[in-house]
Amino acid sequence: GAGVSQSPRYKVAKRGQDVALRCDPISGHVSLFWYQQALGQGPEFLTYFQNEAQLDKSGLPSDRFFAERPEGSVSTLKIQRTQQEDSAVYLCASSPQGLGYNEQFFGPGTRLTVL
Amino acid sequence: GESVGLHLPTLSVQEGDNSIINCAYSNSASDYFIWYKQESGKGPQFIIDIRSNMDKRQGQRVTVLLNKTVKHLSLQIAATQPGDSAVYFCAESGNQFYFGTGTSLTVIP
Numbered sequence: 001g002a003g004v005s006q007s008p009r010y011k012v013a014k015r016g017q018d019v020a021l022r023c024d025p026i027s028g029h030v031s032l033f034w035y036q037q038a039l040g041q042g043p044e045f046l047t048y049f050q051n052e053a054q055l056d057k058s059g060l061p062s063d064r065f066f067a068e069r070p071e072g073s074v075s076t077l078k079i080q081r082t083q084q085e086d087s088a089v090y091l092c093a094s095s096p097q098g099l100g101y102n103e104q105f106f107g108p109g110t111r112l113t114v115l
Numbered sequence: 116g117e118s119v120g121l122h123l124p125t126l127s128v129q130e131g132d133n134s135i136i137n138c139a140y141s142n143s144a145s146d147y148f149i150w151y152k153q154e155s156g157k158g159p160q161f162i163i164d165i166r167s168n169m170d171k172r173q174g175q176r177v178t179v180l181l182n183k184t185v186k187h188l189s190l191q192i193a194a195t196q197p198g199d200s201a202v203y204f205c206a207e208s209g210n211q212f213y214f215g216t217g218t219s220l221t222v223i224p
Contacts, residue, residue: 033212042204042214043159056211091158099208101147101166106158
């Protein structure tokens with residue numbers, strides 16, 4: 001079956017622009033996670049949804065970052081007024097159940113480059 | 116915040132040898148651990164997991180060992196193949212999900 005998909009795969013933005021990154025999780029998966037991965041580093045947790053509820057957004061680095069999952073399936077990560085330090089790969093993962101002993105299935109990521 | 120760290124950033128092994136990748140974690144409350152493999156340009160891929168009530172779990176060519184006393188996790192890959200070349204991350208799960216920095220494994224043919 002289809003895995004987690006993300007679009008676009010690559011995004012170049014000028015500093016100050018707004019961007020929107022999309023994640024299509026595996027159908028029926030309850031949990032959805034967003035991570036930020038800087039070059040040469042491990043993924044850093046940003047936010048977590050259980051269905052449409054955003055249960056944890058403690059990893060969002062600033063109020064310029066906003067995520068939503070209005071119908072409990074597709075999610076969008078929006079970054080306003082992008083800065084160069086926002087350049088990273090943004091990974092989305094989904095899991096069939098809530099937090100716990102559940103594997104997360106990752107998408108390929110969106111590589112964001114802010115000029 | 117919590118930290119999950121790896122002892123060695125890079126590891127090179129000969130094809131056919133066994134590989135051991137180590138990881139230290141700091142949150143004693145974490146009760147679930149996962150090893151992921153990440154190839155260039157791809158998202159992390161699940162390899163094997165282990166719950167805190169276990170100290171060893173085996174999969175196909177891989178074994179994960181958990182030592183809760185010293186908060187140490189290791190991944191053993193048997194008969195390492197060129198396709199195993201990638202970055203390996205350990206991750207711990209409690210209230211959140213934390214990844215380590217990663218170890219880059221290079222398999223020499």
